[in-house]
Structures are given as structure tokens and as C-alpha cells.
Amino acid sequence: MKLRERWTLLRPTDPVADPSTGNNIPGDPDEVPWTGLLQQRLIRPPEQEDLGDGVTVSELILLLDPGLPGGTNRRDVWRFDGPGEYADIVPVGGKVTVQGTPRVRRPARGSRRAAYIAAIVRHASDMD
Incomplete structure (x- = not known):
């Protein structure tokens, strides 16, 4: 199964020192391009929470x-890179954060090779 959407895993890097204050600040993340498919299917409600405004x-x-080299884990951040016709859930450039531990899924019958990795993610409309 080949998934059609382009995603980029934004892996954190070591912090760097801010030249003006000397404090550590997050460095630019390493970007790992990958393919996936975002779905709105969750068994338990609520799928969406309105925070107002x-x-x-x-x-x-x-x-x-x-x-995926190195896999994906809890609290990873993924950026949606398109194509634009699939941007009805998360806009192109929008980010989602993994919640919990992603699981490798295998077909119920036949090959025992991994079919896909499933991760529950959160998207906040004000964080794009």
C-alpha cells in the first residue's frame, strides 16, 4: 500500500546558544521527507474540541x-507538504503532533510484513 500524501518529520536537534543572551534556544529541526495519509477516524469522541475564538x-x-529511518515516536512533529487537493483536514504547511506511541500495523491475513505505521496526532488550528 503506497500512501499518497507528502509529510516531513521535523526531528529536534541539539540546542544552540543565542548570540545576544547566551541562552540555549532550539536549533533548526532535521527534516525527513516521508509519505502518509491523514484520516479523521477515531472511535472515541471528541474528535474535535472548540477552544473559542x-x-x-x-x-x-x-x-x-x-x-521510516529511525522510526517515529511520542511527541514527534509532522508537517503536511501536500498535495493541496488533500488539504481539507490540515492545510499545506500545517503541523501535527504525535500523541502516544505509534504502532506498526500488519495485515490480518497473508504477509506478516508491516503494512503501515499508525499514529494518533493532534492538530491545533492556531499552531500552523
């Missing part, structure tokens, strides 16, 4: 092609 938080499922 037009801000919403949605819990979604991100399916990723298996074989």
Missing part, C-alpha cells in the same frame, strides 16, 4: 508508510 484542536490518525 475560532481555535479548534482535532485528534486524527496519521498512517505512514513503513520503513
